[in-house]
Amino acid sequence: MSWVRRREIPLLIFAITFIIGCFGYYIEHPAMGKIYSTLFDWVLLMSNLALGTGLIAMTLYHGKKIAKREKGYEMSFVVFGALILMFVSCYASPASREYLYAKIYTPASIAILCFTGFSEISGLYRAFRVRSVEAFFLALAGFILLMHFAPVYGFFIPGVEKVASWLLDNPAMGASRGIVIGVAIGTIAIAIRVLLGYEKAYTG
Amino acid sequence: MSEKGGLIEVLGRNYRQVIWIGVLILCFLPAFVPLGIPISIDKLTIKAYKCIEELEPGDLVLVSPDFTPGMWVEVGPAMNAIMQHLFMKKVRIVIVSFYIDGPVLAEKILREIDIGDAKYGVDYVNLGYLPGMETAMAAFVENPRRIEYDYYGTPVEELEIMKDVKSIGDFKLYIFACVTWPDPWIRQFSGKVPKIITVISPAAISLVMPYVSGGQLYSMLPGTKGGAEYEALMKRPGVATSIMDATSLCLTFVMLLVIVGNISYWRKRLRGE
Amino acid sequence: MIKGELASTFVVLLVFIALYLYCIYRAVRGKPPMIRKVPGLDAMEEAIGRAVEMGRPIYYSTGVGSLDGGDMPMTMAGMTLLGYSASLAASRGAELRYIAAVPQLVPIAEDMLRTAYRDAYKPEQITFVPSQVALMSTIVGTYEREKPAANFLLGALYWETVVIAEAGARAGAMQVGGTGRLYQVPFVVALCDYSLIGEELLAAGAYVSREPSQLGSILASDIIRFITIALIIIYVIGSLFGVDASTILRF
Incomplete structure (x- = not known):
């Protein structure tokens, strides 16, 4: 096995960054502070590089698709066209970049989101079907919160706001805290398993 | 089969088409016929409003519009309202984004509101996008001067507003808008700035409430509803207020459908189908 | 100090x-330590068997949760179950397809599916979409066209849950969903045939692998x-x- 494919390398990187990150947070020492700060610089640098890597990967992927005339290759031309157009507009004219972003990209994104919104509403309709006692309580709580988010009900039925606030402040918050604590405990467990080399899902 | 029963059966069978057509009509209707449905104001919106109202002119406020253009309808109008208030209070605003679309959305907000005589670089600045999400947040908190150039490529040393930004403690308030898991922002900024307000998708309210009651978050605006309430407090009705008409109608429609769907389901179940 | x-x-x-x-x-x-029975995990085997009988694909998604912060344990559990279900599907001759919305997960999934399917692996089994909105619209369209036999939705799920589970229900797929993210739990329970709630998902890796180290960490948790x-x-x-x-x- 090539040394770059060895699992020990990502594990070692994880271990070093974990220990610096963990101790840097708790320990106050000039040397530790400097290492902690340098680590941040590296991560920021790598995040910037990752954007570049993403661009290369995307170009290779779509380039290959066009070269092999794979299914839907026509759309890859659209990707390249949009990429070049956005890149050129950034340097040629900020006004055209704003136009592309505000008048084309933003409405297109909102339109796709709204399209999924229809599915979401029909999903809610199915989710609130009272099949059991638990489903009844889910539907009831959902109903009260729907009224809370439709401001007209809060105005005409003041009690709705109070009940919805109680639901959010008490049962929902209690459950939220339970989940937050559970996830925090799970995160420590995963971190330790990764540190010991038992958790390998993230390396494939 | 009675007429009513027939209708319920049809709705039960073809619910998808009925829902989609109904939602489409109810979304468009208020755009042509504004209904002016009244709204009630939540205590957290009042708390957020008062917090900004108490700021002194010249105070430094940090803002992160960390969402995608697709989510504009969810949180954008509320961000417009809150930013409008900040400019009216003549505080100094530093915008930094941890989402790639943030800087452009910040520009959109600045274009859509009335910034009065505020000058770029003196009263407000857009520092652009800092990649790395939570790590980037931690890095910014550790040293806000880590960013060397603003969104337009101007060195931050040349910007007057940044001369007073030495550490994260110089900011009086941090406002962030997000539509997902708000924990990263709260984890990194809580305790570092005196007050944090979030503009968040209503779906994430139950995730945010423990932080509000625990004091890590000062207040929150639940999406467009919060925006509409904020506009009502400012007495400047805007986009959020107009969206509320459609929201009220659509949610009422959804509630009706849930009732009809359940009647249809239970009729079938009782008949043993 | x-x-x-x-x-x-x-x-x-x-x-x-x-x-x-x-x-x-x-x-x-x-x-x-011993670990109790989790019906949702046993149902995955049944769903794969159904896909073999029907000759239709199985779709798997881990949502938009990434490998950092609070999402990490859930995403890791989702990926572990992807490896498990892929090897199960490969051994029975069913086709499992993974739709990813997080780029870091693509090479991991590729490795898992390659290991499971060996020579039968096809690159089309993995689709990458760059955002939550794209994920939702891709899934709605794909499920409508391909009518999957089973839909696994396991990981740190955000509000794509309702859309994906609704698309799966409409396609008539047998659905197994699981997440530890609070405000998606009710939708997973209401829309899926079997669900893994909170810690059940985190324990899934240990449940399917029976690896002592994983079981030990569950005991400590x-x-x-x-x-x-x-x-x-x-x-x-x-x-x-x-x-x-x-x-x-x-x-």
Whole structure:
């Protein structure tokens, strides 16, 4: 096995960054502070590089698709066209970049989101079907919160706001805290398993 | 089969088409016929409003519009309202984004509101996008001067507003808008700035409430509803207020459908189908 | 040296780490704890069998949760189950397809599917979409066209849950969903045939692999959970008598 494919390398990187990150947070020492700060610089640098890597990967992927005339290759031309157009507009004219972003990209994104919104509403309709006692309580709580988010009900039925606030402040918050604590405990467990080399899902 | 029963059966069978057509009509209707449905104001919106109202002119406020253009309808109008208030209070605003679309959305907000005589670089600045999400947040908190150039490529040393930004403690308030898991922002900024307000998708309210009651978050605006309430407090009705008409109608429609769907389901179940 | 206000949390963290190390060590040395039956995980096998009978594909998604922060444990559990279901599907001759919305997960999934399917692996089994909105619209379209036999939705799920589960239900797929993210749990329960709630998902890796180290860490997590519950009860009782019991952990 090539040394770059060895699992020990990502594990070692994880271990070093974990220990610096963990101790840097708790320990106050000039040397530790400097290492902690340098680590941040590296991560920021790598995040910037990752954007570049993403661009290369995307170009290779779509380039290959066009070269092999794979299914839907026509759309890859659209990707390249949009990429070049956005890149050129950034340097040629900020006004055209704003136009592309505000008048084309933003409405297109909102339109796709709204399209999924229809599915979401029909999903809610199915989710609130009272099949059991638990489903009844889910539907009831959902109903009260729907009224809370439709401001007209809060105005005409003041009690709705109070009940919805109680639901959010008490049962929902209690459950939220339970989940937050559970996830925090799970995160420590995963971190330790990764540190010991038992958790390998993230390396494939 | 009675007429009513027939209708319920049809709705039960073809619910998808009925829902989609109904939602489409109810979304468009208020755009042509504004209904002016009244709204009630939540205590957290009042708390957020008062917090900004108490700021002194010249105070430094940090803002992160960390969402995608697709989510504009969810949180954008509320961000417009809150930013409008900040400019009216003549505080100094530093915008930094941890989402790639943030800087452009910040520009959109600045274009859509009335910034009065505020000058770029003196009263407000857009520092652009800092990649790395939570790590980037931690890095910014550790040293806000880590960013060397603003969104337009101007060195931050040349910007007057940044001369007073030495550490994260110089900011009086941090406002962030997000539509997902708000924990990263709260984890990194809580305790570092005196007050944090979030503009968040209503779906994430139950995730945010423990932080509000625990004091890590000062207040929150639940999406467009919060925006509409904020506009009502400012007495400047805007986009959020107009969206509320459609929201009220659509949610009422959804509630009706849930009732009809359940009647249809239970009729079938009782008949043993 | 240790920041004053963080001293107590640092000590608690060290105690918890020690507990994890002990439980993992104990399990690896031959005393793995027992784990209760999780119906949702057993149902995955049934769903794969259904896909073989129907000759239709299985779709798998881990949502938009990434490999960082609070999402990490859930995403990792989702990926572990992807590996499990892929090998199960490959051995039975069913086709499993994965739709990813997080780029970091693509090479991991590729590796898993390659290992499971070997020569039968096709690159089309993995689709990458760059955002949540794209994920939702891709799934709605794909499920409508391909009518999958099974839909697995396991990981750190955000509000794509309703859309994906609704698309799966409309396509008539047998659905297994699971997440630890609070506000998606009700939708998973209401829309999926089988669900894994919170810790059930995190324990899934251990359940399917029966690896002693994983079982050991689950035992440690449970002990910590009991300690936390005990502290909450002490705090509540203390509050009733006007005593601030939270000072126990302030030193």
